[in-house]
Amino acid sequence: MTKSNSDKIKERLIAERESLMAKLSGNDLSVDASETPDPVDLAVRNYSKNVMLAVSENESRQVILINEALERIADQEYGxxxxxxxxxxxxxxxxxxxxxxxxxxxxxxxxxxxxxx
Ligand SMILES: [Zn+2]
Incomplete structure (x- = not known):
């Protein structure tokens, strides 16, 4: 792999990681405990909370994979x-x-x- 090629991949990986991080930090899972939502509302909220958690799990995993790929580029083992x-x-x-x-x-x-x- 040529140097300019690996630079391009590196840029792509870093850009991808940044957008994942932005998504991850945008997940606001806090629930106001002082509220007393009705059960339906609560169920819906728990459901979407679980979906969000599943999404951020995928994304966190992808961030790890991206970090590993960047390390491999640094070690010239990429590919x-x-x-x-x-x-x-x-x-x-x-x-x-x-x-x-x-x-x-x-x-x-x-x-x-x-x-x-
Ligand atoms: Zn193989």
Whole structure:
């Protein structure tokens, strides 16, 4: 991978991380305890709270993946599968710049056959 290429990926990753962080910090989950909402309202609120939590869990995870990808760029290991060490398909990296695994290994992860660190 050329230097300018990895710089571009780095910029993309950092921009992506910033927008995730903005989303995460925008999640206001605080509920005013002094209120006495009716049960329906409460149920709706709990539901959306759970959805929000699930969303921020995904996003937090993605931030971690992005940080890892940035470390790999710094270590000049970017683009190698974290399992089999083969080169990850550039098209895959273009679509998912924070990918840890090549497609084959990713499938193993999804089938539960490969344990993620
Ligand atoms: Zn692999």
């Amino acid at each position: 190698a599968c974290q399992n089999c060490e083969k080169e990850i398909n550039p098209k895959r990296l273009d679509a998912v710049p924070w990918a840890r695994y090549c497609l084959e290994c990713q499938e193993l992860v999804e089938q539960g056959l490969l344990e993620e660190e």
